[in-house]
Amino acid sequence: MAAGRDGLASVSLGSTKEVGLRLVAEGRFENLSEACRAGLRRLAEDARVVDRLVALGEEGMASGVDEGFDIDAFVAEARAGR
Secondary structure, eight states: OEEOGGGOEEOOOTTHHHHHHHHHHTTSSSSHHHHHHHHHHHHHHHHHHHHHHHHHHHHHHHTOOOTTOOHHHHHHHHHHTO
């Protein structure tokens, strides 16, 4: 990707350009640049979610095992609450 002045960039979208153009034609975006920015924002949000899930998983693993936890009672209680 080549960065130009004022934050402009030149990218090759390949076949995904057709998808973006279709979204513009459907009125979901004003132009292809807007569609690309929305896609990049979505990727950034997905990355934040994954990072948070990994951190929570690591926290859970570090907390150890609750030896007093009864999985059968938990499942029975969950089913009763339906």
